[in-house]
Amino acid sequence: MSFQSRTGLRFHDAPPPMKKSIEDRIADHARHLGFDAIGFCDASLPDEARARLREFVENGRHGTMSWMEQRLEQRGDPKALWPDVRSVISLGLSYAPEADPAETLDQPDTGTISVYARHRDYHDVLKGMLKHLAQFVVRQDVGGDGTEVKVFVDTAPVLEKPLAEQAQLGWQGKHTNLVSRDHGSWLLLGEIYTTLALAPSAPRAGSCGSCTRCLTACPTDAFPSPYKLDARRCIAYLTIEHEGPIPVEFRKAMGNRIYGCDDCLNACPWNRFAATSRHLKLQPRADLMAPQLDTLARLDDAGFRTLFSGSPIKRIGRNRFVRNVLIALGNSGDPAHLPLIDGLQQDENPLVAEAASWAKSELLGGAQNE
Template structure:
């Protein structure tokens, strides 16, 4: 089989940079064959929670996903924030939204660039391609490590010596044989800052994540009520959690010479919980147009906002939570009950309970009323 000339790889790298990619590496499709065993152990433990798609049998080996693949081109875009993402946690009457979700949906942004680069590659060298951005049975992080972009840190996310923990990843599978890059080795050393900062102790051990305890999972993937034992730990985090990413010491390199390419929307930097709690479905969709937040829907979003209201210590937000006791969604009503039980006087809460509990038709909301204040 003909091996592509090194000059093609150099040109590919140049084109990737021109399209806005900050990192590029090439891996052999068989480089992560051993990852499947770790994935199966993870699935067997149940730590994936409701994310059933992780059990897709094609995951873990690109050659199963596409037998014709001969090279995997991994690409990264630095999305390091232009402000401290943990500072918002002290503004308890305002919402903390994960860095990656404060701008336009990265799936759309990265996929356009991947398709453009794939078209360029076909025009230059022929072959066939497939592009992936976190929406198929592709294990991007192990492939990124195999291609030299970084390594999977103790928080299980990719860490780069150039960009810290802030890289969006995308992949191009190609039938072309391209020169491989050396895999990156682990540079975490004895550091465990990412593990120590986790609000819910979601890491049972270094390099292991129990998604069921992770605030990102709880606020995004979890479709039901937030488990009681994690509600206080959520603080004002209403979509995702950046704590383990932000704690990584390698982030100090992420801003050097960086051009802001994926800017946060001003209205999503520190939105007030009061304003967010008043969103109806149409307003929610309008505010989060092109945002990944839109995918969880208004009800799950308001569930998260109400947990933050309960944690805010702001008595002026009681009226917002009280209004949502009559919401059409049982998920929202149940979260409103918990939110009100945190700051309210016991007698005032029992007066509300006597008004609403008897007419509540949903068992889960009834349980919230029953258990909120004994």
């Protein structure tokens, strides 16, 4: 259809808008739900990623995380976990902090908690959002009949970072974590496996270049070389995953880090592009920004559970947590904590009692040297 204007020019009706692809529709809905990054890739991993995983485990660098070796094949191949999967939808949620995560490191009477653990448990937040997106994907007008999906958030044998890299959310940096051009090192990851054949996302540029700031920032030299991590030396592993006494050689380097460590993440220069997280459920709790060590050390099991209800910290239990706090007290240099530490030497849990004995020895040694 067309019409003639008074000037004699002929105008044609505008063509109908192009129908959006299924990938665009999914991406639009993901952003509507609050996701900050989304990408698509085939349900396969490059040989390099599988080889890196196998080397990590065979060299024992996974420490006591035996679950990594028990499901090594499934972790290295999405189809070994779910034979029907064809594509992976990789999602990222920014948790970029407003304040400098390192600002409490020089406050020896307070504890430093990793940024991701200062707010609600991200597993719950992210899984709820992923389920909503999965429901959209299987709708009749989207995926259609027979579409199946499975949702994962750091609770199954899934190589999240290599998949996110394939889906163009970023790249694995020299600290082995994902780095995003838009969000720096502050992305929480989740995945939707699906039977749909989705078009892979277009490549995006980005790399670490010659930068090694993350490697030199590590307090315990946990990186034997770029792109390789020895978890047994990592403060995040030692304070969260390691169940026994923390090796003495790493205790001084822990400083006042009582749950996790952000040093390598925080050092990344790509973080200058990261805007503060806008998600209400990922806003930090005021009482976890610079908690007093002496208050935390007094927690019994009930008090610990109450304080950390809805927090990822709850999963390590009171004994491991107070172990970490006692090491921080030993590093504080303040003899005023000795009466509290004396009492914890008699704690019924041997892990706590041992950490208290070490802390007392450190404080007494420091006092004698003054």
